[in-house]
Every structure is written in C-alpha cells, then in structure tokens.
Amino acid sequence: MNNWIHPAIFYFIGALFLPLLRGKLKKAFILLIPIAAITTVALTNYGNYGAYNFLGVEGLFGRVDKLSMVFAWVFVIMSFLGALYALHRNEDGHHIAGFYYVGGSLGAVFAGDYLTLFIFWEAMAFSSVFLIWYGKREQSVAAGYRYLLFHVFGGLLLFAGMMFYYTKTGSFAFNAIPPAGASWPEYLILAGFALNAAVIPLHAWLPDAYPEASVEGAVFLCAFTTKTAVYVLARGFSGFEILAIMGTAMTVFGVVYAIIENDIRRVLAYHIISQVGYMVAGVGIGTMLAVNGAAAHAFAHILYKALLFMGAGAVLYMTGVSKMTQLGGLYKYMPLTMIFYVIGAISISGFPLFSGFVSKSMIVAAAHHEGRIWLVLLLNLAGIGTFLSVGLKVTYFTFFGKESENHPTAKEPPANMLWAMGLTSLLCFLIGTFPQTFYTLLPFPVDYHPYNASHLSEMMQVLSFTGLVFYLLVKKLSPDAKLNLDIDYFYRKGTFLFMKLDEKVIAPLDALWGELYRTLGLKALFASAGLSYAFDQKAIDGVVDGTAYSVMGAGSLVKKLQTGRVQTYIGLSLFLFFAILWAVL
Amino acid sequence: MNILKIIEYLLARAELLKKLFFGFLLLLVVLDVLLPREEAHYFIDKIPAFWTLFTIIGCYLLARFSKGLAHTILGKKEDFYE
Numbered sequence: 001m002n003n004w005i006h007p008a009i010f011y012f013i014g015a016l017f018l019p020l021l022r023g024k025l026k027k028a029f030i031l032l033i034p035i036a037a038i039t040t041v042a043l044t045n046y047g048n049y050g051a052y053n054f055l056g057v058e059g060l061f062g063r064v065d066k067l068s069m070v071f072a073w074v075f076v077i078m079s080f081l082g083a084l085y086a087l088h089r090n091e092d093g094h095h096i097a098g099f100y101y102v103g104g105s106l107g108a109v110f111a112g113d114y115l116t117l118f119i120f121w122e123a124m125a126f127s128s129v130f131l132i133w134y135g136k137r138e139q140s141v142a143a144g145y146r147y148l149l150f151h152v153f154g155g156l157l158l159f160a161g162m163m164f165y166y167t168k169t170g171s172f173a174f175n176a177i178p179p180a181g182a183s184w185p186e187y188l189i190l191a192g193f194a195l196n197a198a199v200i201p202l203h204a205w206l207p208d209a210y211p212e213a214s215v216e217g218a219v220f221l222c223a224f225t226t227k228t229a230v231y232v233l234a235r236g237f238s239g240f241e242i243l244a245i246m247g248t249a250m251t252v253f254g255v256v257y258a259i260i261e262n263d264i265r266r267v268l269a270y271h272i273i274s275q276v277g278y279m280v281a282g283v284g285i286g287t288m289l290a291v292n293g294a295a296a297h298a299f300a301h302i303l304y305k306a307l308l309f310m311g312a313g314a315v316l317y318m319t320g321v322s323k324m325t326q327l328g329g330l331y332k333y334m335p336l337t338m339i340f341y342v343i344g345a346i347s348i349s350g351f352p353l354f355s356g357f358v359s360k361s362m363i364v365a366a367a368h369h370e371g372r373i374w375l376v377l378l379l380n381l382a383g384i385g386t387f388l389s390v391g392l393k394v395t396y397f398t399f400f401g402k403e404s405e406n407h408p409t410a411k412e413p414p415a416n417m418l419w420a421m422g423l424t425s426l427l428c429f430l431i432g433t434f435p436q437t438f439y440t441l442l443p444f445p446v447d448y449h450p451y452n453a454s455h456l457s458e459m460m461q462v463l464s465f466t467g468l469v470f471y472l473l474v475k476k477l478s479p480d481a482k483l484n485l486d487i488d489y490f491y492r493k494g495t496f497l498f499m500k501l502d503e504k505v506i507a508p509l510d511a512l513w514g515e516l517y518r519t520l521g522l523k524a525l526f527a528s529a530g531l532s533y534a535f536d537q538k539a540i541d542g543v544v545d546g547t548a549y550s551v552m553g554a555g556s557l558v559k560k561l562q563t564g565r566v567q568t569y570i571g572l573s574l575f576l577f578f579a580i581l582w583a584v585l
Numbered sequence: 586m587n588i589l590k591i592i593e594y595l596l597a598r599a600e601l602l603k604k605l606f607f608g609f610l611l612l613l614v615v616l617d618v619l620l621p622r623e624e625a626h627y628f629i630d631k632i633p634a635f636w637t638l639f640t641i642i643g644c645y646l647l648a649r650f651s652k653g654l655a656h657t658i659l660g661k662k663e664d665f666y667e
Contacts, residue, residue, distance in 0.1 A: 259648060260655035335588040373627050377639070384644045385651075457617045458636045464610055465640035473648050482660040492666055 004049035004062055007037040011103030015096040027087055030095055034080035041076050057172055060112025067443040071109045071231045074299045078223045085310055085420035086216035094134050098220045100127035105224040109231050113172040114162035125151035131217030132209050140212040147209035158192025161185050179240050190237055197229035197280055198273050199246050200253050204488035211265040215313035222272055222309050223302045230279045230298050238291055243284030248378045250277025255385025262323050262479040264312040264394055271390050274382055275301050282363040288444040293362030295442055300355035300431055304347035307424040311341030314417055319407035324479040329403030333410040338399040340421035345395060347428040349387035350459055355428045358435035358450045384466050392470040393477055
C-alpha cells in the first residue's frame with residue numbers, strides 16, 4: 001500500500017534545485033517537474049496512502065479516489081501549461097512560487113483529514129501571494145497584502161471550524177457532511193471553504209488581487225485556489241441548499257461586473273466568480289449529475305480560463321496596457337493571440353465542439369432535472385452575460401474596434417507563450433469534441449449526452465441572439481475608464497477612514513494632551529517640586545541634622561572616656577561591675 | 586501572414602456576413618419551432634423559440650442594468666482608492 005508517490009513532492013523538492021541550474025538545462029528542468037507529476041498521476045491507483053499518527057491524531061496524506069483524481073489530473077496538466085507559458089521568465093522566485101502553489105493544491109486535494117488539508121491550504125495562500133507581488137507595481141504590493149490578510153482570515157475560519165468539529169466528533173477525518181446534521185462548527189468550515197471559492201460576499205479578494213499579479217502568475221492563480229475550494233466543497237458539502245442559491249447568485253453577480261469592467265484581466269477575474277458559481281451551484285444541487293457537472297466544469301474551466309488569462313496576459317506583456325479604453329485594433333499585430341483568445345472565449349461561452357458546451361450544460365441539466373426552473377433561467381442568463389462580456393466585448397474592443405495609438409509596435413508574444421496557448425486551445429477542443437472520453441474521469445458514472453437536438457438548439461439560440469443584442473447595443477457597451485465599487489470598498493475605505501480618524505481626531509487629541517501636560521502638568525510638577533524641596537530643607541534636613549548633632553555630642557563625651565590607658569579601663573570596669581552588682585542586689 | 590489576410594478578407598465583406606448572420610438567426614428560430622416536444626415537462630421546454638425570447642429580453646436587460654449600475658452608484662474615478 002505504500003508504493004504511492006505524492007505528486008506534490010516533485011514540486012516541493014524540484015523547485016529547490018532551480019537556483020542551481022543555468023540556461024537551457026534550467027528551462028528543461030522547469031518543464032520536467034510537471035511532466036514527472038503527470039506521469040505519477042497517470043500511474044496512480046485508487047486507495048488510501050500515507051496514513052500517519054501525530055500526537056494521537058489520525059491523519060491521511062493520500063486519499064486517492066475518483067473525485068480527488070479529476071482535480072489532480074487537471075492540476076498537473078495546468079502546471080505544465082502554466083510553466084510553459086512562464087518559461088521566458090528568468091526569476092527563479094517566480095517559478096518556485098508557482099510550483100509551491102501547485103504542490104499546495106495537490107496536497108489539499110489528496111488530504112484525507114482536516115489537519116493535513118489545513119497545512120496545504122495555508123501553503124497555497126503563502127506561495128500564491130508572491131505571484132501577485134511579482135506584478136511589481138505599487139498596486140501589486142498593496143493588493144498582495146490585502147489578499148494575504150483575507151486568506152489568513154479564511155484560514156482562521158477553517159481552523160476554528162475544524163477545532164470545534166474535533167471537539168464535537170472526536171475526529172479530524174474529512175468526509176461528506178450530511179446537510180441535516182450540520183451545526184455551526186460545520187458552517188465555520190464551510191465559510192472558510194467559501195472564502196476561497198470567492199462566494200459572495202467573501203469574494204472581493206479575487207478581482208482585487210488577480211489583475212495586479214504578474215502576467216504569468218495570473219495564469220496560475222486563476223486555476224488553483226478557487227478550484228481547490230470547489231473540490232473541498234464537493235467532498236464535504238454536497239447537497240447544501242445554501243450553496244445552490246449562493247452559486248447561482250455568483251454566476252449573475254460575476255457577469256454584471258464583467259460587463260462593466262474596463263481592464264481585461266479584471267473582466268476575467270470577475271468572470272471567475274461567475275464560473276465558480278456554476279460549480280458551487282452544482283455542488284449545492286448535489287445529485288450525481290450535478291456533482292459530476294461541478295467536477296467537469298472545474299476541469300474545463302481551468303483550461304479555458306487559463307487560456308483567456310494567457311491571451312490577456314500576452315496583450316499586456318506586448319503592449320504594456322490591459323485596459324480596453326487604451327486598446328483596439330490588435331488583430332493586425334497579434335492575430336494568433338486573438339485566435340487563441342477567441343477559442344478560450346467560445347469555450348467558456350459553451351459553443352458546440354468546445355469544452356464549455358459539455359461541462360456547463362451538465363449543471364444546468366441537473367437543475368432542470370430537479371425542476372429548479374429559476375436556477376435554469378438564472379444560470380442561462382449568466383451564460384448570456386458570459387458571451388456578452390468575455391466573448392464579444394473584450395474581443396471586439398481589444399482586437400477590433402477603434403485602433404489605439406498605445407501599441408504601434410505590438411507583435412506576437414514569445415514562442416513559449418504561443419505554444420502554451422496553442423496546446424490549451426487544443427485541449428479545449430478535444431474535451432468539447434470527445435466528451436464521453438472526458439466523462440470517464442468524472443467521480444460518478446455518466447449517463448449524459450450533450451449533443452442532443454434540444455440542447456444544441458438552446459445553446460445556439462442563446463449565443464446567436466446574444467450576438468444580435470451586442471451588435472445593437474455596441475455603443476452602449478463601450479468600456480469606461482472608471483473604477484467600479486465592490487465589497488472591498490468597506491475594508492479599503494474602512495482603513496482609509498481609520499487613517500483619517502487617526503489624523504483628524506486621535507492625533508489632535510494627542511497633541512492637545514501634550515499641550516495640556518506641558519502647560520498644566522509641568523506647572524503642577526514644578527510647584528510640587530518646590531514644596532518637596534522646602535519640606536526637604538526644613539523637615540527632613542532638620543531631623544537628619546539634629547540627629548547628626550546629637551551623635552556628634554555623644555561622640556565627644558565618649559571620646560573623653562577613651563584615654564588609652566589600661567588602668568583607667570580596669571578601674572572603670574570595676575566601677576561598672578560594682579554599680580551593676582549593687583543595682584541587682 | 587495568412588491569418589491576417591483571412592481576417593481582412595472577411596472584414597471587407599462585413600455586409601454579406603451580416604446578412605448571413607441574420608439568415609442564420611431566422612433559421613435557428615424556425616428549427617426550434619419545428620423541434621419535437623414530447624418530453625417537455627416545464628414551460629421553458631414547451632414554448633417554441635423560448636430561448637430566443639429569453640436571450641433578447643435577458644441580454645438587453647442585463648446589459649442596461651449593469652451599465653446603469655456602473656453609471657450611477659458603482660462607477661468612481663480610477664484613483665478613488667489612492
């Protein structure tokens with residue numbers, strides 16, 4: 001049973017060798033790490049591995065079953081594509097942060113108990129923040145700190161939850177929780193998970209931080225944190241009604257912001273919330289079809305969202321800007337990038353032959369099957385918003401539209417970026433075209449056929465008529481160079497208000513107190529010093545001096561007795577002896 | 586570059602593409618009306634071309650609602666937090 005190699009080991013150990021290597025050898029090694037992990041995952045058998053006992057707590061490093069393997073597969077594949085996309089970067093730190101982040105995600109996905117899960121959960125947060133800081137802008141540093149604080153808070157929710165859960169059940173085992181038996185320890189754990197899944201209102205860290213990350217870092221970020229959270233939700237909280245409702249709300253919330261944002265990477269970041277909403281809703285519906293759909297959608301989503309971030313990143317990398325108001329007409333300079341971006345966009349929108357068509361529809365079909373018609377309508381509304389924002393708006397205003405003067409010398413990105421985008425595009429196409437092969441990876445047996453007449457008709461109507469409305473409203477939809485408020489307003493303005501309070505109220509109070517002390521306090525101190533001086537002179541000195549004079553007087557008396565002659569001392573002693581004898585008798 | 590030529594070839598024929606697109610939309614509606622509906626359980630399955638209507642209305646409202654939010658309460662100057 002102990003012949004299993006944890007694929008995270010390659011990332012944790014392998015990354016440490018990067019600083020020792022140079023040139024082409026280093027580049028080869030960067031690609032070799034994910035390839036070794038992919039091979040290991042391919043050779044893995046189902047089972048429980050790496051059970052341990054730490055201070056009486058039973059732990060499990062490797063729970064390998066169908067659910068964990070779907071996520072492990074897509075994580076290792078994505079780590080290869082992400083490493084290829086980032087291959088031109090010469091900073092070891094960036095690659096190491098990326099690999100530790102992937103390793104953390106794999107550790108979390110295979111963890112069989114909360115303690116192991118928590119360790120890898122925190123490892124993810126603390127390695128991924130470096131990918132944000134590598135954005136190297138002033139905003140990146142601040143956004144990174146906010147990201148870290150938010151995730152530390154989420155980690156604390158999870159930690160508190162699992163400790164209370166332990167006192168309740170006497171076990172750290174991480175298994176499915178029946179919705180009926182859940183009380184507040186379970187809901188604390190759920191809140192910790194939901195924060196990483198960017199469930200509203202715990203979502204603001206995501207669109208705040210991801211657009212400030214490095215071009216290559218954002219490709220990693222969009223894949224791992226939220227999807228690890230989807231995995232743990234699917235593992236522990238499948239069938240929780242609140243997730244079905246919150247997930248559906250997320251899908252619509254995300255597209256509303258995606259429609260109005262200006263920065264391409266912020267559009268995509270908000271759109272992650274929408275897409276993860278589908279998965280959360282699938283977990284919440286909780287039927288086999290729905291959980292299959294959540295897993296399938298996580299798999300497909302990681303690939304096409306990474307592809308979209310690669311395309312947007314390539315634009316930012318080559319032109320230095322990522323705001324649509326500063327872009328336009330790029331099809332002339334970056335046609336390949338545009339084609340790859342469009343493949344990502346039609347995959348995410350659910351065009352037939354591409355991956356979204358076979359994954360997203362499983363969740364919608366599950367809602368339909370359960371008679372949840374409101375969910376079906378809202379999920380499809382979010383689908384409309386998806387194609388409108390990520391598909392049409394970004395493509396039109398970046399690659400077509402009015403030609404901008406910001407990028408006169410733009411050209412295609414380096415070959416490694418193009419290869420990464422090309423391979424990812426190919427995977428999106430293969431998943432969408434051969435869904436039954438893809439479905440064999442899913443946790444439950446699949447009896448679902450996406451290519452049926454009514455589903456094709458539904459999707460083609462939704463997509464084509466969204467195109468029509470975009471065509472009619474294109475002027476109304478042009479991007480604005482503005483910032484849109486979100487929940488982070490409260491804590492960002494909150495700290496701002498605190499600083500203002502400090503500046504306007506606390507600092508003047510402090511100054512006033514200082515002044516008060518200087519004027520009144522010092523005077524009082526001087527007065528009391530004068531008093532104590534007088535007391536010292538008159539009273540204390542009087543007593544001390546008086547004593548000293550008495551001692552001096554006594555001393556001069558005694559001096560007269562001490563003559564230095566022995567017969568005087570003997571005489572005096574005899575006199576004293578008889579005096580005492582007389583007194584006693 | 587070949588891809589660029591194809592794109593420019595298509596862009597030069599935008600009017601024709603537009604007509605083809607409108608024709609395609611009509612075809613979709615006709616096909617959906619003709620679709621067999623024996624297994625329809627819910628109203629969304631029973632109404633012919635339901636998703637056409639839903640998309641036109643839903644997409645229009647979603648776009649106007651979102652943009653409306655941005656133009657009223659959500660949109661601030663870009664240096665708002667600085």
